[in-house]
Amino acid sequence: MAYQENGLDPSDWQGFRQQAHAMLDDMLDFTEQTRARPVWREAPPASRAAIQGEPLPTEPMALSAIHQTFKDHILPFSAGNTHPGFMGWVQGGGTAVGMLAEMLAAGLNANLGGRNQMPILVERQITEWMKTLFGFPGSASGLFVTGTSMANLMAVLIARNAALGHGVRQDGLGGDQPRLTAYTSRASHGCVAQAMDLSGQGQTWLRRIGTNARHEIQLDELRQAIEQDRRAGLHPFLIVGTAGSVDTGSIDDLAALAQLAREQGMWFHVDGAFGALGMLSPQIAPRLRGLDRADSIAFDFHKWGQVPYDAGFLLVRDGTLHHDTFAAPAAYLRRETQGISAGDFWPCDYGPDLSRGFRALKTWFTLKAFGTQGLGQAIHHTCELAQYLRERVEQTPELELLAPVALNIVCLRHRGHSAMSEAQRDAFNADIVTAVQLSGLAAPSSTTVDGRFAIRAAIVNHRTRRQDIDTLVQAVLAQGARLLSATATQEVAR
Secondary structure (H helix, E strand, O other), rough: OEEEEEEEOOOOOHHHHHHHHHHHHHHHHHHHHHHOOOOOOOOOOHHHHHHHHOOOOOOOHHHHHHHHHHHHOOOOOOOOOOOOEEEEEOOOOHHHHHHHHHHHHHOOOOOOOOOOOOOHHHHHHHHHHHHHHHOOOOOOEEEEEEHHHHHHHHHHHHHHHHHHEEEEHHHHOOOOOOEEEEEEEOOHHHHHHHHHHHOOOOOEEEEEEOOOOOOEOOOOHHHHHHHHHHHHOOOOEEEEEOOOOOOOOOEHHHHHHHHHHHHHHEEEEOOOOOHHHHOOOOHHHHHOHHHHHOEEEEEOOOOOOOOOOOOEEEOOOOOOHHHHHHHOOOOOHOOOOOOOOOOOEEEEEEHHOOOOOHHHHHHHHHHHHHHHHHHHHHHHHHHHHHHHHHHHHHHHOOOOEEOOOOOOOOEEEEEOOOOOOOOHHHHHHHHHHHHHHOOOEEEEEEEEEEEEEEEEEEEEOOOOOOHHHHHHHHHHHHHHHEEEEEEEEHHOOO
């Protein structure tokens, strides 16, 4: 596909169309037949060599040849989160609808930093829908970002400006300004601490509050920490609640946190990376009481919303404060009353990115194609499957549950044998996780719960069924039995 008078467009559109249809059919086949292949396979040396170490291409190559390399060496060896047996991390499975929408967005190639264009209105419409879903006022604002890690960072910056005033954008932190302190639970995601780091406030000033038996933030300890910091002359400015913790799926008492933040004059942000969209499910929404009182919410459409990666979102109650935290007027961003440079909403005023892809389109397609009802049913289904896995664990003598099942995450482990120390049992279960992943039958991950190694099953994929839960349990038991047998054989050999 050499450069010609028609630029980089195909010289043979008909031939290009045929190749394009073949590529689309391959991805539709990949999605339709996902259950027929292993969840995960490690890429063999030949595939790694085909991609790594290749010199920078200088001469054109046929699109069909590039596609064949993709089919042979990339497509079969992804992490596997489209597969119904993937339960390793909180990652959505995507949909065929979202894939097509992504193709349309790529063809349009819109930059959603601003200007007078319909794609901006699509993003604004989704913001309106999210205001409705979460009970936010009309003056609220919203923005698509890469994911909740970025959304949490932005929320910390907005809360900082609310506490110190917008002069901090020019003068920075320090001087006579009070030292700000933030509060979250020990079960919160690591990106909350990272946000304190990247915002220049420092992780030292993030108080990690203990949790109760349900892995929810301890309210009494939180209140005491705030009062102690005030007595020390510090300035508590931010409480970060969790709606769906990364380890166990726990949900903090959001209503109580909202009330405490209001009493203390603090910003209340909710990291709802996957859990916030539980509002789409009538069965789960009551668990999120108090979410409508948050000052800001961060969440990902690419998790429970099943939108293809990436599609994070930040919703902010005070749209003016949101705007004033990020807006940076410049001559090349001059706004006009007519023409392409018109438009009363420029997303670049609400976040750090001027160059922004059309993430809103695949989200818009997904919401319209399945409706809140369909997505809510899919979310509830994953929670039902988690309860089914809990029952399977409780009914299986070789297994034990390590944490309450709040939503769609189950933490379990194999008991091993009675003579094992805790360290040996942890190592034994780590070996089980690796062995199950290598088998291609299922893909759990791991975490630590109350100091004990846990096999973690995060059930997010809308394709997952009870048979996939059964496969996971059987794989854990089979690999556990194999490892125990191997250990016994080694003992006899000694």
